[in-house]
Amino acid sequence: MEFLNHFRNGLVEGEDRDCFEKFLSPHVSMLYKSAIRMCGNPNDAQDLVQETLFCALKSFHQINDPEKSKYWMFSILRNLFLKDIEKTKKRAEIEFDSVCDKLTDRKHPEGDFLRAEVKSNLQEVLGKLDERLKIALVQFYFEGLSYKEISESLNIPIGTVMSRIARAKVYLKRELLRSESMRLEISKYIGDEE
Template structure:
């Protein structure tokens, strides 16, 4: 029995490991962050190993694995929707996922290297760059930014809005999409609160 498992494990590794990078990249595209992508990939590989006997055609291993990955991701999404919101002890329910407050730095670094992010920031005027960096990368509040820069909160908010718009424009230009009017969905990956 142990010998059979070892052969199965060896065969499993031989057939599945060449597809790990593809699976990880797809999980990353689905999930939008490395932590969830790694979880989905790990669960995918566990399910694939458990059900390896169901793979009939070795040539179809990649689509078989992708189907498992997609199903795993969709299950995770459904379970998140069914999961109750966290109770903070006071009886008031809080939702723990705040996409708009997710660090812009983390979002950008997942998709671009630091040099590219730096280039995008350098293209911005200082009055827009500072609030953007302080809010998204340093996780400061509007009040903290206003106090630090000695400007009203309303000015912080308007500068952030303009900075996000400028960042989108710079990113489109960098990606060679500056002439297109449609397909702005790619921008929502880079900036929280995505749409135009």
């Protein structure tokens, strides 16, 4: 990640650079992946990660447990993202190639069409999803974080994390099943459990 090298090179030798290398640098890859899923494009994601790193370095003295810097940095990332959403009223688009690949069968010629339709429908539905629900859902399914890790990163109780994920899933299923082709495609994978 070239932007990371620019950031690192901009640091003066000493306390900031040591702090960055020891506590922040190991988590940049995770932050970047999360930022891409939140922002929907690499340029905005890089900007968000750089701003997160800058804020983390500036406020590192406030962290109680440096070993939990991963969750602390994710909280900064999330807060900056939400602040940007509030300012610009811009909705995030999330790339769902991995989900689309699971929902369509590449052996059939209609697979590309269905995959494009699934992706389009998912992006549209997720664009309408409340940001708090979307963030919990993304962290759980795309980042692979546990309920406890999400709870720590969002600074909310585990029960709230579970509730947000469950509500997001119900919303997604309901909205996606409104489309006949989506209903047929999704039913292959989730069955008729209504």
